[in-house]
Amino acid sequence: MQKGAKLYLLLFFYTLKLSAFTFGGGFVIVSLMRKAFVDRLHWISEEEMLDFAAISQTAPGAMAVNASILVGFRLAGFTGALLAIAATILPPLIIIILVSYGYDAFAGNIAVQSILRGMQAGVAAVLMDVTVSLVLPFLQEKRALPIILMTLSFAAVTFFACNVVYVILVCALLGMGLTLWRTRRKDGRAV
Amino acid sequence: MIYLQLLWSFVQIGLFSFGGGYSSIPLIQEQIVETNHWLTMNEFADIVTISQMTPGPVAINAATFVGVRVAGPLGSIVATIGCILPSCIIVSILGVVYLKLQRLSMVQGVLQTIRPAVVGLIASAALSLLLLSLIHTGAFLGLKSVDWLAAAIFLICFILLRALRWNPVLMILIAGAAGFFCYGLPQLL
Known part of the structure; x- marks a missing residue:
């Protein structure tokens, strides 16, 4: 660079x-x-x-x-x-x-x-x-979750005229939830 | 003072326009036509048309147009600065936070679910742009409403971009020239 x-x-x-x-x-x-x-x-x-x-x-x-x-x-x-x-x-x-x-x-x-x-x-x-x-x-x-999210966000905006900001915010919340769930599970195993 | 009024009005537009593009039009209309009476509704409709015909975001185009009309070229600069000021502050903060926290596992988790969704959004924008350029009448009324010339330009450009990796800006220029020769020249001759 x-x-x-x-x-x-x-x-x-x-x-x-x-x-x-x-x-x-x-x-x-x-x-x-x-x-x-x-x-x-x-x-x-x-x-x-x-x-x-x-x-x-x-x-x-x-x-x-x-x-x-x-x-x-x-x-x-x-x-x-x-x-x-x-x-x-x-x-x-x-x-x-x-x-x-x-x-x-x-x-x-x-x-x-x-x-x-x-x-x-x-x-x-x-x-x-x-x-x-x-x-x-x-x-x-070929991972299911990204493909599903991609398809859903495309459909939500194209066919249901959803607000783009909400789509991103919903995905952010989902990501937060998944990360919390994964770390909890990992901690549980460690104990 | 007209410059301060312009600045304040467009700071509000910049601050409260979420979602980009045409979702900011009602807000701009309220400030410019209803609250400040800087433009008539007809002139405002002209700005929306110009915005579709020229590069650049609708809000910036509106700021420039209103600024020139109300207070000359200096007015347009003041209005544009007002329009981008909130973004500059907010996005700079977000940028610093992003670059600092990018590696945290929570941030990584959130970004991993957002990325595919953004790809879906880009795909949706691509589809609506394609439909807009292929169907000028606005509504799909069978194969007759399809502009096959535009379809041909689209297809050739798409192949050149994908297979031969042509420069996109050059591609857009060539498509413009093709438009002139296909649509404009026959009408002018």
Whole structure:
């Protein structure tokens, strides 16, 4: 992993680039971050990236900003977090300031609309690719509990429109209960 | 002072928007349209449309748009800072706690049950994005409502990403260009 000024620069420009392409909500930037920081640069582990996704989804505020804070902080402390925040908010800030002065010309433009329609299909492909990469290890591991939890949370949000925060909180409580139960059982055996 | 009002209003939005994405829209609407009368309902609907068309979180886009309208570019910066301030503080604390306690067996246990659930959530987000791009009419009315061109772009991108490990940002740009040539050009000519 890089150190010093080079790390700051890489962190800033990677995040800037990802933020400029975050169409369609928080999980898109998490997927892009996973591709860049886990797959490509190997700076963050797969597990950590999923933990960051859970924390940034549960905390208040925009998920993209929260995820950038965590990634920046993990890689380069508070300076890293500040750099990542700046890189995340700059693209929307600049684009919206420009668009707000020419909204009608922008929204009604056929070229803009057709490009966005194509990009939407491309973003869907990126998210689907990341989903497959994340699901496969759990299926190959063949442990029942993770597969059941994965399926249940997918179904809860997709078919029953459950609030994402509740899904994470319920799983956290379940994890707490299971850990307590396991440690109790282990202690019982030791005695 | 307008800047302080903007700041305070968006601090509240940033602090109380849980669950991300479109769940924060009612809260933003209440602050901007009903409480402060900074925008009309029509202008607010425009922001939601713009947010769907431009990158970035809805709350940040709304903050920038309202800020510009109410107090110029400086206003947009103040509103955006207000919007992210609560996250910055809360998430930094959570980040420090996470990195310190990550190895505790209790924290490990909790994270192990949360991770597969997060994968399920990402899968759900992927599916809804895919459906959104394939079915523009909003409702599925048989095979006729499927946009087969978008399906083709999706499939080609997906294969290039999985099999050849293409760069995702480059992929999104190429998909945009494909959209322009398939949808836009025939209409413009």
